[in-house]
Amino acid sequence: MLERMKSYKTYSAGETILWRGEPMEFVASVVAGVASLSKTMEDGRTQMVGLLLPSDFIGRPGRTHVEFDVVATTDLTLCRFERKPFEKLVIDTPHVAQRLMEMALDELDAARDWMILLGRKTAREKIATFLELLARRSEVDMVKAQISVNLPMTRDQIANFLGLTLETVSRQLNAMKKDGIIGFSGRKELEVLNVAALRDATGDDADGGMII
Amino acid sequence: MLERMKSYKTYSAGETILWRGEPMEFVASVVAGVASLSKTMEDGRTQMVGLLLPSDFIGRPGRTHVEFDVVATTDLTLCRFERKPFEKLVIDTPHVAQRLMEMALDELDAARDWMILLGRKTAREKIATFLELLARRSEVDMVKAQISVNLPMTRDQIANFLGLTLETVSRQLNAMKKDGIIGFSGRKELEVLNVAALRDATGDDADGGMII
DNA sequence: TCGACATTTTGATCTACATCAATGTTGTTG
């Protein structure tokens, strides 16, 4: 039944999908590309508060308005549903509600971990944590024992994600290259050459912050 | 029926209620006092990721382990329920599940707003935002047109909440006193003398960050 | 009421990162 109001829509990099304060007409899930949630202060200071990768969900039951700007970081494809019928579905099917609750709690944990990064980590630790986050979702080249990471954003966007400036991002990235931890094969394409050193540089404890 | 497994427990200031990684035996709600959620890095750097004031809820359906340390910031009284029967109740009564979802989403928004503070705000803006947060939950003296705020924590704890050092907290607090924005009537007791100036100093937009 | 300890304030200095300013690279469009 829900199939009938499903629709795909594509956005190009840089496009704002939803503005803060706007009424929320639909919920969606990311099919391809990367989107981000962010908030901008009056004087232009911007902070990203979430990254949305494929399979991530946009929208929240019970909310009629958008709380943060949603921007297409790369070219993006969303699979959208109208909000009203979606909410009816949530109410009618407990295990969907259950699943959404799970997702909200996961996001909450992620947001709180990010608070530690923003409040207490050094520039290098921030960059390392960011690369590790992307590496975890990336392809592994078994032969060369390397992980290729695609940076889905510009230096400026990375800076807004990590609470840094773009110059600091650039410098730290090149410092890690000089240290042999990563190597570039394009401005937005890099390989992790020393996984252990990268983990070490994150400042997180050995188990990766996971509860065992 | 839930009444039967309800129990009150008190903790004294500084006591750790739950350690990260521990199994979660109960859920609870704060009756009196202040608790905090925090995470500490190996080298001791600490970041608070949440403040729990009276009526706030501790625990999350579907989670068996604790994700962040829960510490009694002041003397504290909790109203606790065993987790298992509580979860049964959640599953059986949709509107309780609904309410919990609401709370999770509210916390998520709060966490994201805090990310902006940690990533982009200056020390003074952080302090102002913090005071404004407390002022919103405080008593208003109608006669003097003043708001009395009780700081429920030490300078050091405030610093861990705001991603600062205790010295910076102390200096900024005294700077705001010198500027006539606040006045002290005890180390942990202050009045907001100029509400408009305080709002202004937060760096948030005029409407207080609320969506209208 | 007196220490003894925790907390806060205050001052001096240091430094990581921001800011300002070119210069160098890439990718795109007519």
Add this chain to the structure above:
DNA sequence: CAACAACATTGATGTAGATCAAAATGTCGA
């Protein structure tokens, strides 16, 4: 493919807030 715009690097300099170090204040138990 030239030439322009967007993005990235690199260097020089500035500064907010950290760090280090006392002193001052408050608090609590004996």
